[in-house]
Amino acid sequence: MSALIASDILSLLPAWVLMHAAALLVVTPLLSGPIALILSRGRLAWAWALGISIITFMLALVLYGQVLEHGSVMYVFGNWAPPVGITYNIDALNILILLIVAGMGLLSLINGLPSVMQEIEPKDQAPFFAAYMLCLAGLMGVAITGDAFNVFVFLEISSISTYILVAMGGSKDRRALTSSFNYLILGTIGATFFVIGLGLVYMATGTLNMADITVQLHENGDSRVVRAAFAFIVIGLGLKTAMFPLHTWLPGAYSYSPTMVGTFLASTATKVAFYAMVRFIFGVFSTGEPFDGALLELVLAPMAVAAMIICSVQALYQMDLRKLLAYSSVAQLGYMLLGLSMGTAAGLSAGLLHMFNHALMKGALFMGVGIFGLRYGVRRVPDLAGLGKTMPVTAAAFTVSGLSLIGMPLTAGFVSKYYLIIAALERGWWWAVAAILASSVLAIFYVWKMVEMMYLREAPKAKSRARKPQAKAPLLALIPLLILAVANVWFFFDASLPKGLTDAAAAALLGGGAS
Amino acid sequence: MNGEFLTPIDAFTVIDLIFMSMLVVVGIAIVRLKDLFAVVMLSGVYSLVSAAWFVSLDAVDVAFTEAAVGAGISTVLMLGAMLLTARQAAPTKPARHWVALIVVCATGAALLYATVDMPSFGDPLSAPNAYIGLEYLKRTGPETGVPNVVSAVLASYRGYDTFGETTVILTAGLGVVLILGLGGPAIKRKKAPAKTKAAKANQSKILGAHHVVLRVISKLMIPVIIIYGAYVQFHGDFGPGGGFQAGLIIASAIILYALIYGIDAAKEAVPPSLVRLGAALGVLIYGGVGVINLLLGGNFLEYNILNPTHPAHGQELGIMFVEIGVLVTVASVMLIIFYGFTSRQPDIKDKDW
Numbered sequence: 001m002s003a004l005i006a007s008d009i010l011s012l013l014p015a016w017v018l019m020h021a022a023a024l025l026v027v028t029p030l031l032s033g034p035i036a037l038i039l040s041r042g043r044l045a046w047a048w049a050l051g052i053s054i055i056t057f058m059l060a061l062v063l064y065g066q067v068l069e070h071g072s073v074m075y076v077f078g079n080w081a082p083p084v085g086i087t088y089n090i091d092a093l094n095i096l097i098l099l100i101v102a103g104m105g106l107l108s109l110i111n112g113l114p115s116v117m118q119e120i121e122p123k124d125q126a127p128f129f130a131a132y133m134l135c136l137a138g139l140m141g142v143a144i145t146g147d148a149f150n151v152f153v154f155l156e157i158s159s160i161s162t163y164i165l166v167a168m169g170g171s172k173d174r175r176a177l178t179s180s181f182n183y184l185i186l187g188t189i190g191a192t193f194f195v196i197g198l199g200l201v202y203m204a205t206g207t208l209n210m211a212d213i214t215v216q217l218h219e220n221g222d223s224r225v226v227r228a229a230f231a232f233i234v235i236g237l238g239l240k241t242a243m244f245p246l247h248t249w250l251p252g253a254y255s256y257s258p259t260m261v262g263t264f265l266a267s268t269a270t271k272v273a274f275y276a277m278v279r280f281i282f283g284v285f286s287t288g289e290p291f292d293g294a295l296l297e298l299v300l301a302p303m304a305v306a307a308m309i310i311c312s313v314q315a316l317y318q319m320d321l322r323k324l325l326a327y328s329s330v331a332q333l334g335y336m337l338l339g340l341s342m343g344t345a346a347g348l349s350a351g352l353l354h355m356f357n358h359a360l361m362k363g364a365l366f367m368g369v370g371i372f373g374l375r376y377g378v379r380r381v382p383d384l385a386g387l388g389k390t391m392p393v394t395a396a397a398f399t400v401s402g403l404s405l406i407g408m409p410l411t412a413g414f415v416s417k418y419y420l421i422i423a424a425l426e427r428g429w430w431w432a433v434a435a436i437l438a439s440s441v442l443a444i445f446y447v448w449k450m451v452e453m454m455y456l457r458e459a460p461k462a463k464s465r466a467r468k469p470q471a472k473a474p475l476l477a478l479i480p481l482l483i484l485a486v487a488n489v490w491f492f493f494d495a496s497l498p499k500g501l502t503d504a505a506a507a508a509l510l511g512g513g514a515s
Numbered sequence: 516m517n518g519e520f521l522t523p524i525d526a527f528t529v530i531d532l533i534f535m536s537m538l539v540v541v542g543i544a545i546v547r548l549k550d551l552f553a554v555v556m557l558s559g560v561y562s563l564v565s566a567a568w569f570v571s572l573d574a575v576d577v578a579f580t581e582a583a584v585g586a587g588i589s590t591v592l593m594l595g596a597m598l599l600t601a602r603q604a605a606p607t608k609p610a611r612h613w614v615a616l617i618v619v620c621a622t623g624a625a626l627l628y629a630t631v632d633m634p635s636f637g638d639p640l641s642a643p644n645a646y647i648g649l650e651y652l653k654r655t656g657p658e659t660g661v662p663n664v665v666s667a668v669l670a671s672y673r674g675y676d677t678f679g680e681t682t683v684i685l686t687a688g689l690g691v692v693l694i695l696g697l698g699g700p701a702i703k704r705k706k707a708p709a710k711t712k713a714a715k716a717n718q719s720k721i722l723g724a725h726h727v728v729l730r731v732i733s734k735l736m737i738p739v740i741i742i743y744g745a746y747v748q749f750h751g752d753f754g755p756g757g758g759f760q761a762g763l764i765i766a767s768a769i770i771l772y773a774l775i776y777g778i779d780a781a782k783e784a785v786p787p788s789l790v791r792l793g794a795a796l797g798v799l800i801y802g803g804v805g806v807i808n809l810l811l812g813g814n815f816l817e818y819n820i821l822n823p824t825h826p827a828h829g830q831e832l833g834i835m836f837v838e839i840g841v842l843v844t845v846a847s848v849m850l851i852i853f854y855g856f857t858s859r860q861p862d863i864k865d866k867d868w
Contacts, residue, residue, distance in 0.1 A: 020809055023809075027805065027815060030682060033685070033798075034794075034795030034796070034798045035795070035799070037692075037791070037794070038792060038795050075814070077675040077815055078671060078672065078674055078675065078814060078815070079813060079814045079817040079819065084647060084650055084672055085672055085673070086673060086675045086676060124693055130689060130795075134682065147676075150676055150679065153676050157679060157682050157683055157686055160683060160686045160687060161686050163690065164690040167690075167693070167694050168693060168694075196626075203633060203634065203643060206645065208647075216642070216646075220642070223632040224628055224632035225629045225632045225633055227628075228625050228628055231625055
């Protein structure tokens with residue numbers, strides 16, 4: 001049904017766009033970066049970036065339509081057929097992440113204009129947007145490609161631009177610089193591990209095309225080189241995903257970066273790395289037995305549970321709003337990793353669904369904090385006092401997203417947690433169910449801490465930071481927040497878009513069995 | 516022989532072992548030393564030894580790049596960075612980071628664990644040599660008409676990766692622009708042109724008149740270096756070289772000029788605004804070739820389409836243009852980094868050198 005509608009819409013577009021949509025999706029924002037650098041005015045660069053982001057999002061929708069119609073799409077660079085050349089391969093798994101990145105890239109950009117004008121010096125605004133577009137292109141490049149080395153190249157583009165974007169918070173809070181440096185060191189170690197792994201894979205298979213690596217691994221069989229490669233790649237991507245003991249870079253990077261950057265990263269960066277991990281564990285290294293089982297059950301699952309509990313407790317004790325949300329992000333990544341570690345189609349599908357929902361909820365929460373900060377300089381939890389009255393719309397949208405973070409019924413967060421629990425029960429992992437529930441209870445506490453402050457505390461009357469009574473959120477910043485808040489409710493009632501994709505992806509990776 | 520291949524212990528193996536031991540020694544020395552100047556010099560030595568080792572391993576293109584990056588430009592950039600900080604590393608208390616030690620040992624153990632199953636060095640039947648690698652060797656000649664297989668793989672077969680790498684370099688330059696800045700255009704000298712003899716002598720003193728040897732030699736060298744850069748650029752199709760190395764060489768010529776004649780003189784010759792534009796332009800040239808391929812009806816970076824009657828000529832043309840894109844971005848970004856570092860410092864005093 002939806003495939004039919006999609007093909008109707010697609011037939012309206014010129015054939016040229018359809019043919020090259022995959023390449024254009026990444027190349028357009030990539031080339032827009034240098035052009036934004038040449039444009040020297042901040043607002044002009046923003047408008048340019050906005051136009052490109054809209055085109056990018058539309059291209060992602062076009063690809064979504066093509067995936068619905070054909071199941072998968074392949075694009076061959078330079079027309080060198082794989083495995084000699086580089087290809088883009090889009091299927092149900094990565095179109096989901098492409099939609100998230102393109103969508104959240106657009107929404108954070110719209111939301112971010114007022115805060116960028118406030119936080120970034122005028123002369124730096126154009127290069128700032130250039131770095132933002134490169135980051136967007138880099139993240140999508142990682143998600144879309146069918147070539148293992150190409151993953152590394154685009155991972156570098158996105159990582160380096162991320163370090164820069166985080167450091168740009170330095171004019172507001174000097175700690176952004178140390179956070180960025182910390183992230184740079186750890187991110188580089190992660191990238192190095194990943195590329196050592198790729199080198200070993202190439203040594204064992206002689207190819208870099210992902211699909212071909214799988215074929216060659218099946219033919220050549222297991223060897224120590226392949227095992228070491230697997231370990232290096234999983235650890236490298238684990239660092240980028242902020243997998244539990246490797247997450248120390250994340251709270252600083254998310255909380256001291258410029259508002260717009262925090263919003264964008266929180267809803268995209270770790271997700272892309274998580275996607276890459278799923279792709280390598282279940283796609284590229286799908287040879288099965290030698291490592292998957294032990295790795296998933298004995299390493300990833302305990303790490304996931306530890307993240308869910310420990311980082312939720314850490315979030316509970318944070319008074320800095322963005323840091324609280326950042327620790328919560330590490331905990332939420334635990335849910336996704338838990339789904340992955342189950343090693344079943346149902347579990348993987350639930351983990352991916354949670355990834356999608358988490359982008360919606362955390363994006364909205366960071367946007368909310370950004371808008372509060374823009375108007376009242378809010379940074380810490382007590383600063384929220386009374387905002388339920390003074391900024392009712394923003395506070396309401398913030399609360400809805402907070403409820404989604406907890407996983408309350410009527411919000412999207414409930415759906416993915418529900419499927420996660422079902423998958424855990426199918427697997428017989430009672431302890432995992434207990435961990436999900438315990439972590440959700442902790443989430444109730446840390447979300448309640450903020451909600452209580454907004455609605456049940458009086459605003460401080462006479463403070464030096466005089467509160468303007470007419471203060472409303474700038475409309476431009478508010479619209480994306482409202483869209484996300486509505487999406488958080490919408491995807492409770494109709495989760496067919498993400499669920500259809502995650503089920504198809506999990507079935508494709510784990511060979512059927514998806515309910 | 517059924518795939519059996521043994522590395523003979525010949526002279527080259529001995530040389531390789533010597534190079535590797537030198538690397539270990541230099542590496543340990545870098546870690547132990549506190550004098551940053553010596554550390555910078557030794558890291559240059561480290562790169563040069565690796566470059567020599569790569570030559571002995573028959574990876575000439577990699578060796579060239581390593582020499583240009585590691586021994587050439589990054590030594591200069593680190594010296595520039597050193598001007599912003601102390602000459603000596605701050606003394607650190609010897610602390611025992613047990614977790615770090617365990618992590619490092621585990622990583623090393625994993626690598627050692629893998630070595631057992633690795634193919635022997637140079638084994639013609641190993642996967643990388645027998646599979647796609649062999650394919651590239653067979654196909655490069657007829658398909659691209661480029662004698663240097665490395666250039667063909669880099670700029671055409673895997674040209675999209677190189678496009679990404681060029682963007683990585685631009686991104687690095689962007690980071691320097693945003694975090695350090697470029698320090699604005701050249702500062703015009705406040706004093707009017709010196710009229711008296713004494714003033715003239717004074718002015719030339721500021722510019723480092725007692726470095727007569729350096730000034731004369733550099734005047735002779737700089738044009739030669741730039742011409743050599745151009746040679747490396749356009750000879751990349753036939754031998755080691757290409758846009759990346761050429762960009763580094765040309766940038767180092769300008770940096771040499773800046774070191775001897777002062778940063779303002781260099782900024783007058785190559786203004787920061789131009790450098791910033793160049794960094795963006797190089798990526799746009801590379802991507803532009805891809806976009807032209809798209810508009811002509813081919814895939815992105817499908818150079819064949821540039822000359823439908825003779826695809827190999829199209830390949831040569833495409834490779835030439837994307838290499839120019841790489842050159843422009845690399846040279847510009849190296850200068851961005853240099854300007855970024857040096858303009859944080861009032862001036863390089865002669866006695867510091």
